[in-house]
Amino acid sequence: MxxxxxxxxxxxxxxxxxxxVAQANYFAGDVIDGPVGGTLRVGDVDIARDGTGAVAYVKDDGGVPHLFVSRLIGGGFQAPERLDTALPGAASQPVVAASDGGRLVVAFRSGNQLNVAVKPDAPRPFLPPQALVDGASNPSVDMSIHGVAYISFTAPGGSARDVRVARMARTETAFAVLPDVLDVTPAQDAGLGAGRSRIAVSAEGTAVVLWGEAGHVYSRRVFGSKVSTSPQDLNVPAIDGHAGGGADTPDISIEDDASYAWAAFRQQFDDGRLHTVARRLRGGVYEEGKFVDGLGFPAPADVGELAISISGRGEGIAATSAGGGLNAALIHRDEFFPAATVGPAAATSLPAVGIAENGDAYAASLNPDGGVRISGYDISPSKAGVPGPGPLQVLSPPEFGPAEAAGGMDLGVNRAGDAWAVFVQNGPGGRRLVAGGFDREPxxxxxxxxxxxxxxxxxxxxxxxxxxxxxxxxxxxxxxxxxxxxxxxxxxxxxxxxxxxxxxxxxxxxxxxxxxxxxxxxxxxxDGTPPTFESKLTGVRKQGRTLKLAVKASDAFVPDAPQGTADTPGAVANGSGVKSYRIDWGDKSRTDKKRTASHVYRKNGTYTLRISVRDVAGNVTVDKQRLTIKKAK
Structure with a gap:
């Protein structure tokens, strides 16, 4: 060789x-803010399909809790921005929604007033906060993929506490509070405590709101500035023969198509326990309820917090904390599969879930040992079944101290399956706002x-x-x-x-x-080397006599190397190969394009014979010969 x-x-x-391809990794320990003393609490995380997003949180500034936001750009959380600089009141209950192009909406309380700050798009900064309603609380915000946003909240209306809605159109930067209340009975309070509202917005810009009222969970659609006149009671009379009672803690997630959504909530049953129930919205009707907490019946403990998330295509995940563990159930082909235990969870932990458009789903929780852990799933649209939870991955670096349940935690996922969980750890030097999650390889x-x-x-x-x-x-x-x-x-x-x-x-x-x-x-x-050739002209150089020309060409890098193709042994010594010949006899006759040719000069005189050889790479070698053709006798 x-x-x-x-x-x-x-x-x-x-x-x-x-x-x-290198394997994708879970990562831990990206510090967004801190260490700080005093208050540091996560409010909400949201990530748009294009990977832009933000975490909204509360941090002491001058001894008073204020609203801060760290935007997610290019895979990294940016330097924190305080959004309520002109508001002296204490900030609380921040929530955030993101859509493609860097559009953000952050709703929060300042003192006793509900405010909202809007970032129209990536190039423009946040606009000054807009005051919406005095005496409001418990905001929930969502935004369509096209930038239509809604906020549901609890505020005075027909009673001291009613569920209300504000809307911002796709091309606008300000919200308008809708005049109608959503309560089934406006004269009674709604949206309090575990009955706080939750809202979800479809791709086309319509919304579904869930809230608790008088021991029931209700649902109502919002079409632009119009509130549906047909609220629906989601409490189920019974499941599998087990009678149901009061309900609270609703959550809702909607597909791109506004006809389809999944609602989840807690409801008490005749075993004396609170269970997680899910119901699918199909058109204008909710389908029958089903248990999705994985606790069995009778349950060994009450469910605690719950969360649900579905993709624009309808795949999804719901998680429940109960009995010191985190149970998660997957939605595939419009059906809930049995829940499975993901791992331990602190009794007060709010589970966080998210799913990407490609079917990658995640469930995260704060564990009793103070660690934050996450498990991933890969739901395949081509398979009838669903996978079990992946190995638990630790997101909280132990050197930052234990994660605080009171500091909150939330999770966001982009369309490619990159996930970020944000939480608070309390350790040496104070509290830190920390992000960890999953980063898919290129x-x-x-x-x-x-x-x-x-x-x-x-x-x-x-x-x-x-x-x-x-x-x-x-x-x-x-x-x-x-x-x-x-x-x-x-x-x-x-x-x-x-x-x-x-x-x-x-x-x-x-x-x-x-x-x-x-x-x-x-x-x-x-092949930057021109071909070489030799030519031999035979015959009598007289008018009317036949001359014969033969050209022998080579395209080797190394002189006298064996010829062949570029893929055979010895080919490294060979060039690209001879592609064409051109013989110009110099008397305006037809050019010959073969390596052998014959020619008859019709007139005597002096002519320039031009021979050119081109190789496959485009290199050309030219030789010129001066011929004298004598007159025939």
Missing amino acids: MPRLSALLTTTAVLLAAPA GRFRTYTSSKFRRFKQPKLTWQSAFEIQGRLRYRVEIDGTAVGETTDRSLTLGSPLTDGIHPWRVVATDRRGQTAATNVRLLRV
Whole structure:
């Protein structure tokens, strides 16, 4: 085997042995804020499908709790921003909604007043907070993928405490409070304590609101500025023969299609325990309720908190904390599958769940040992069943101290399945706002540059983008097993010329956490050496006599190397191969395009015979001969 060919095969083998995709990782310990003394409490996390989003939280500033937001951009939480600088009152109950393009809505209480701050899009800053209603509390906010937002809240209306709604249109930056209350009986209080409202907004911009009122959970649709006149009572009379009682703690998540949603809530049954019940909204009717807490009947303990999330396509996950554990149930093909225990959970822990458009789902909880743990699922649309929970992953670095249940926790997921949980840890130096979660590796991609022979020794190499939502990727180009350049673009022009021959190459994409994906190895074929040839002209150089020309050409890098194709042994010594011949006899006659030709000059005189040989890469060698044709006697 020739030495250069051996080196080529060795280099190719090394590149092929390298992993094309590095494994995705759970990560822990991104500190967003702190350490600080005093109040630090998570309110809400929301992440849009494009990966932009924010966490809204409360932190002491000058001895008074105020509203702060850290925006998620390019896969990282940014420096905190205080949004209530002009408001002297103590901030509380912050909630946030995000849609594509950096649009954000943050609702919060300042003193006894409900306010909302809007960030219209990524380029523009947050607008000054808009005061909505005095005496309001318990806000819940959601926004469609197109930027239509709703806030449900509890405020004075027909009674001292009623459930109300405010709406912001897609092209607007201010909210309008709807005049109608949502209560079934406006004269009685609603939306208090565990009966606080929850709202979900479909892609088309209509909303569904759930709330607790007089021991019942009710649902009502909102169409733009119009409130439905047909509220629905979600309490179930019985499930599997077990009589149901009072209900509270509602949650709601909706598909892109407003016709479909899932509601979850707590309801007491005749075993004396609180259970988690789920009901599917289909059109204008809720289907029968079902237990989704995995506790069995009779239950060993009451359920605590619950959460539900579905994707725009209807896949979903619900989680319940109960009996010192976290149980989660998956929704697949419009059905709930039996719940399974994910792991331990503190009795006061609020479970956090999220699901991506690709079917990746997550459940996180705060554990009795003060750690925050998360488990992932990969729901396949092509399979009838669902997977069990993945291994528990710790998100809270122990060096920051235990996570505080009173500090809150929430979870957000983008469309690709990248997940962020945000929580508060209390340790050395004070409290820290910490983020951890799952970061998917860059997607598979391929190179574009042709493997055909080329004569340019410093070619422009091109490739497609690797899929990545969380920040820009860096691309490293490797040729012959050696890195030759890095860029964030999708092309690179080589700074140094390549030698003639065949060069294995690939591109490696690296994300912000060092995870990589690589293209398949391809070959760069470089031939910058023109072909060589010899010619032999025979015959009498007289007018009317036949001359014969034969051309013998070679396109080898190494003189006298054996000929062959670029993929056979010895090919490294060979060029791209002879592609064409051109013989111009210099008398304006037809040009011959073969390596042998014959010609008769009709007139005597002096002519320039021009012979050119072109190889596959485009290199051309030209030879000119001056011929004197004598007059025939």
